[in-house]
Amino acid sequence: MKEFRVLWITLLVMALASPIGLYLPRLMKAGAAWGEWGLDEIKHMIGYTPAGMEKTADIWKAPVPDYAFPGQEGAPLSHLSLSYILSAFVGIGACGGGGYLLARWLTGGGGKSRA
Amino acid sequence: MHIPDGYLGPPTYLAAYAACAPLWAIAARRVRQTLSARHAPLLAIAAAFSFLVMMFNIPLPGGTTGHAVGGVLIAIAIGPWGAMLSLTIALVIQALLFGDGGITAIGANCLNIAFLMPFTGYYAYCLLSRFFPSDKGRAFAAGIGGWVGLNCAALTTALMFGIQPLFHTAPDGRALYSPYPIAVALPAILLGHMVLFGVVEALVTGLAVHYLQRSRSAWILHSTAGEAAS
Numbered sequence: 180m181k182e183f184r185v186l187w188i189t190l191l192v193m194a195l196a197s198p199i200g201l202y203l204p205r206l207m208k209a210g211a212a213w214g215e216w217g218l219d220e221i222k223h224m225i226g227y228t229p230a231g232m233e234k235t236a237d238i239w240k241a242p243v244p245d246y247a248f249p250g251q252e253g254a255p256l257s258h259l260s261l262s263y264i265l266s267a268f269v270g271i272g273a274c275g276g277g278g279y280l281l282a283r284w285l286t287g288g289g290g291k292s293r294a
Numbered sequence: 295m296h297i298p299d300g301y302l303g304p305p306t307y308l309a310a311y312a313a314c315a316p317l318w319a320i321a322a323r324r325v326r327q328t329l330s331a332r333h334a335p336l337l338a339i340a341a342a343f344s345f346l347v348m349m350f351n352i353p354l355p356g357g358t359t360g361h362a363v364g365g366v367l368i369a370i371a372i373g374p375w376g377a378m379l380s381l382t383i384a385l386v387i388q389a390l391l392f393g394d395g396g397i398t399a400i401g402a403n404c405l406n407i408a409f410l411m412p413f414t415g416y417y418a419y420c421l422l423s424r425f426f427p428s429d430k431g432r433a434f435a436a437g438i439g440g441w442v443g444l445n446c447a448a449l450t451t452a453l454m455f456g457i458q459p460l461f462h463t464a465p466d467g468r469a470l471y472s473p474y475p476i477a478v479a480l481p482a483i484l485l486g487h488m489v490l491f492g493v494v495e496a497l498v499t500g501l502a503v504h505y506l507q508r509s510r511s512a513w514i515l516h517s518t519a520g521e522a523a524s
Contacts, residue, residue, distance in 0.1 A: 209353030241393030278338030
């Protein structure tokens, strides 16, 4: 694990710095990514909500929508930042865990080291 | 660039899932054959890395936002098939836990971001590296690869959005899914990626390769075909 220490530290620093990705767009008055609008935004843009979209848009309820923990709608940016950093760590855990399990499975249980 | 639920009609997202299924199977097989035990933990680190890179939203002042992905850097480190698996993990976690990208669109997003991006970017990198084989040349090639990879993914994403009105328009002229035609979607998505997000991707990729070449972790860059298995 030692040779990966620099990489893990890089991930840690990135997670702590992640609110930059929250502040910059607000600062520059940029909106959502193109094609990632909510139903209200679409309705505002074209005057109606496409019927098929209305049916499938909310098919899945993510537990932490848009990297903001529930109950944070309209919370100040500082609170959202905390949420964002927490999401980053959840993401590291989930992606790291998923990647670890997949690698273990693919390399045959990790018992025999080939390196 | 994460297509949400409701923007693609069932024919598109089912076709994308169908296209991804054999690719995932090949990826698993190739990674099983070529990933050295030494590189295996990188699969996890890479997934987490791209997850984090995608959190750094970059604004086009007054316009839309976008972000880099890190997909080509990962492909250079663990090979394009390994990158496909790592990026798939990141995209699935984003969709399931954070609602970033739809669950019906996981196949489509994986096709664009987890498959096309690392492969086009990686081969652009390999091609350019032949002409510029020095360390600096390779870092430069990696940067160009990053730009190419992200823009290829942006292109196919725009096409997926853009073909929806062709397939799904009600008799009254109203769209059923994503409402904008190719002529609108293509420039809207590509422009930002060509002039800004792709440039950030290029800088991240090029600088990371440049740094890795000089660090004790330089072995990470020499992954392919398991030569570390000695």
